[in-house]
Amino acid sequence: MIDGIRVIDFHGHVGRWERFGMNDNPKLMLHAMDAVGIDVSCLFHIFHPDGTTGNDLAAKFIAQHPDRFVGFAYVSPTMPERMLPELERAIDELHFRAIKLYPPYTPWPFNQTPWHPIYTFADERGLTIIFHTDHLENNRPRYLEDIAPMYPDANFVAGHSGNVPEARAEAIAAVQKYPNVYLETCSTYRMPGVIEELVEKGGKDRVLFGSDVPLMDPRPQIGKIITARISDEAKRLALGGNAERLLGI
Amino acid sequence: MSSLSFSPRIPVIDANVCVGNHYTEPSPCQSQAQLIDEMGYHGIDRAVIYHAQTEEISPTDGNRLLDDWLDEGGRLIPQWSVTPTTDSLTQIQAMHHEDRVRSVRLHNAQSAGLPFRSWGYDNLLSWLSEAGIPLWIPLMDVDPHDLITTLQAYPDLKTVLLGAHYTHALLVRPMLDSLANASLELSRYEPIGEVESLKRQFGASRLIYGSWYPRYAMGPILFYLHHTDLNEDELRMVCAGNVERILGI
Numbered sequence: 001m002i003d004g005i006r007v008i009d010f011h012g013h014v015g016r017w018e019r020f021g022m023n024d025n026p027k028l029m030l031h032a033m034d035a036v037g038i039d040v041s042c043l044f045h046i047f048h049p050d051g052t053t054g055n056d057l058a059a060k061f062i063a064q065h066p067d068r069f070v071g072f073a074y075v076s077p078t079m080p081e082r083m084l085p086e087l088e089r090a091i092d093e094l095h096f097r098a099i100k101l102y103p104p105y106t107p108w109p110f111n112q113t114p115w116h117p118i119y120t121f122a123d124e125r126g127l128t129i130i131f132h133t134d135h136l137e138n139n140r141p142r143y144l145e146d147i148a149p150m151y152p153d154a155n156f157v158a159g160h161s162g163n164v165p166e167a168r169a170e171a172i173a174a175v176q177k178y179p180n181v182y183l184e185t186c187s188t189y190r191m192p193g194v195i196e197e198l199v200e201k202g203g204k205d206r207v208l209f210g211s212d213v214p215l216m217d218p219r220p221q222i223g224k225i226i227t228a229r230i231s232d233e234a235k236r237l238a239l240g241g242n243a244e245r246l247l248g249i
Numbered sequence: 250m251s252s253l254s255f256s257p258r259i260p261v262i263d264a265n266v267c268v269g270n271h272y273t274e275p276s277p278c279q280s281q282a283q284l285i286d287e288m289g290y291h292g293i294d295r296a297v298i299y300h301a302q303t304e305e306i307s308p309t310d311g312n313r314l315l316d317d318w319l320d321e322g323g324r325l326i327p328q329w330s331v332t333p334t335t336d337s338l339t340q341i342q343a344m345h346h347e348d349r350v351r352s353v354r355l356h357n358a359q360s361a362g363l364p365f366r367s368w369g370y371d372n373l374l375s376w377l378s379e380a381g382i383p384l385w386i387p388l389m390d391v392d393p394h395d396l397i398t399t400l401q402a403y404p405d406l407k408t409v410l411l412g413a414h415y416t417h418a419l420l421v422r423p424m425l426d427s428l429a430n431a432s433l434e435l436s437r438y439e440p441i442g443e444v445e446s447l448k449r450q451f452g453a454s455r456l457i458y459g460s461w462y463p464r465y466a467m468g469p470i471l472f473y474l475h476h477t478d479l480n481e482d483e484l485r486m487v488c489a490g491n492v493e494r495i496l497g498i
Contacts, residue, residue, distance in 0.1 A: 191463070221469070224469045226251060
């Protein structure tokens, strides 16, 4: 809790990735969250293309601290027959609140047809989808302009807000055009002025704090928001208000 | 616990700040006054600065440009860049005679075409070691095996290893183990819990706050350090004391 706000980290992982120091030790994660007042972290497991294996691991992890972690469902169009049944299971039975998609682990840019059954599902349910976005071919934020108007009852989040300036400009342009597109903040590219740019150009009601925990420690990532030259109201919305609204929690 | 605003509670030296325009990209910070303002906003008292032109174009020319950035109040501490040419070493040695050299910086040991090995760098490293001048080295610029084996031949040379990233997660511990006189600058190092873990293993005396502004914002890592298990003495060491000791200021 910071200044009366329930702080929600919109971008986190379950799983280990030792070569990068990623360790989903809940004690480590909760210690870092508690040190800076993060109440809830949204988590997903992206390392299994069937979806089921990772979603079950995420559910088991989250069940240890259900008041601190929220699950997002992961599926991949590389196993298309599994996508919709697994999404139904993850949302209806595991009670995950949103969907995470990771185009780098597929052959397709995320505006192409293999992804669209997922968007239809999200649109019918009024769910939010967060994508990994950056400057590489599969992950360009400009694809949000193709899908956002086709699925107006779904919400779409540009994870990392594109990471680098060129892709960030695409993410901001999509937010400016469509009311169901959002910007998420985690990135190792912590250039000065980025949070200010997202708030100024995207709008304070469209920015979501994320950290990439436990690939990254959430403390410097939330530090980007706290130390940015933006209003307290914009900080409150980015830290929790916008995520509460999107997730209905 | 956090609030919506942050100021450091101790004196701070930013050990890694770049000034001037990179040849491919104008800096968001165009003047000494702007830099001082940015430091003031984040509560940073002093900064170790080098010139962007020294990175890939010319250490000797860049060092001349750095003079224009220095302030009368001494808040900006010059760091001169060096490369293994006679002209460069002569320039640094001349400034050393004028008592103007507190540290030097070596860029692009790898891409400049001269591997970082004793047969290529002995003149420089022997002189720095004898003169007691510490050396800052960006990790992405040098082969890790060369870095460790070469520096082990100069055990009295103090080094500050810059810009460790989560992609260096497996390298950091054996590197600090192998180089007793090396410290780790933290501008990009975000694997979860690592500041506390490295402190426990190597001691706070081996860790140094730097931002690498303007590549990265000044505030997030400083915020992070204030929300760790570092006690007040350790925080003072990491945020200023260690770099004061290394620079002899």
